[in-house]
Amino acid sequence: MPVITMLSPKGGVGKTTTALILATELAARGSTVVMIDADPNFPLTRWAQKDGRPSNIEVIPQIDEDEIIGTIDDARKQADYVIVDLEGKASARATNALMMSHLALVPIQGSELDAVEAARAFKVVRNAGTARQRPLPFAAVLTRTPASVRLWPRDLKAVVANLEGAGIPMIPTALAERGAFRGLFSIGGTLHEMTAADVGSLDSARQNATAFAYDVLSMLKEGLSA
Numbered sequence: 107m108p109v110i111t112m113l114s115p116k117g118g119v120g121k122t123t124t125a126l127i128l129a130t131e132l133a134a135r136g137s138t139v140v141m142i143d144a145d146p147n148f149p150l151t152r153w154a155q156k157d158g159r160p161s162n163i164e165v166i167p168q169i170d171e172d173e174i175i176g177t178i179d180d181a182r183k184q185a186d187y188v189i190v191d192l193e194g195k196a197s198a199r200a201t202n203a204l205m206m207s208h209l210a211l212v213p214i215q216g217s218e219l220d221a222v223e224a225a226r227a228f229k230v231v232r233n234a235g236t237a238r239q240r241p242l243p244f245a246a247v248l249t250r251t252p253a254s255v256r257l258w259p260r261d262l263k264a265v266v267a268n269l270e271g272a273g274i275p276m277i278p279t280a281l282a283e284r285g286a287f288r289g290l291f292s293i294g295g296t297l298h299e300m301t302a303a304d305v306g307s308l309d310s311a312r313q314n315a316t317a318f319a320y321d322v323l324s325m326l327k328e329g330l331s332a
């Protein structure tokens with residue numbers, strides 16, 4: 107079943123958060139999801155150890171770097187979706203994960219520096235497509251944006267214009283900066299069990315997450331039918 111890999115050589119751009127938002131939304135739609143936690147800090151494994159993990163999400167800590175292909179192969183046979191969360195640096199493990207993927211998502215925060223690092227990620231993805239003789243669909247994901255487009259700073263708008271100019275596909279729904287998204291890790295579980303007493307603007311965060319997952323599924327479908 108489809109394998110979606112979160113990738114960026116830059117640390118802290120929102121790979122793990124984006125992975126978990128996507129997984130919890132897919133699970134809420136009734137799909138089974140395996141998340142492969144390929145970050146030596148194991149943030150998703152820690153999330154899974156808290157209360158509230160839906161039974162249709164399994165998190166597998168990827169301890170042996172050399173085993174990622176086998177781990178993804180096993181996971182795709184048992185789950186509707188496989189989501190791979192990589193650490194924030196280029197590695198053989200990242201390349202191997204891309205060889206097995208149907209979609210690569212590259213989270214970007216809105217600064218020039220992020221855009222430069224993301225360009226490296228797009229190159230790695232294109233190279234993986236060349237190596238396996240089958241293009242790997244990919245898209246940028248804008249993360250931690252102001253919730254309202256009207257409030258987007260000039261830097262962020264410039265990054266978007268550059269991506270568009272370079273013909274880089276983008277997931278139309280950006281993930282806004284939301285306490286609820288941080289809360290996934292501090293509280294555990296999903297946005298659907300959180301309460302307004304836990305975090306603010308919960309409904310907006312839920313709507314944002316749902317719209318984002320819908321966009322990712324559309325892109326995945328496009329890629330699979332291409």
Ligand SMILES: Nc1ncnc2c1ncn2[C@@H]1O[C@H](COP(=O)(O)OP(=O)(O)OP(=O)(O)O)[C@@H](O)[C@H]1O
Pocket residue numbers: 116117118119120121122123124145192193194249250251281282283284285287288
């Ligand atoms: N949409 C968001 N809203 C609020 N906080 C966010 C959002 N996305 C990411 N963050 C916060 O930004 C920080 C970095 O996010 P995250 O750990 O997801 O990035 P990463 O790319 O996986 O980092 P690393 O490269 O270290 O694995 C975390 O503190 C996280 O809570």
Ligand SMILES: [Mg+2]
Pocket residue numbers: 121122123145149191192193194
């Ligand atoms: Mg991470």
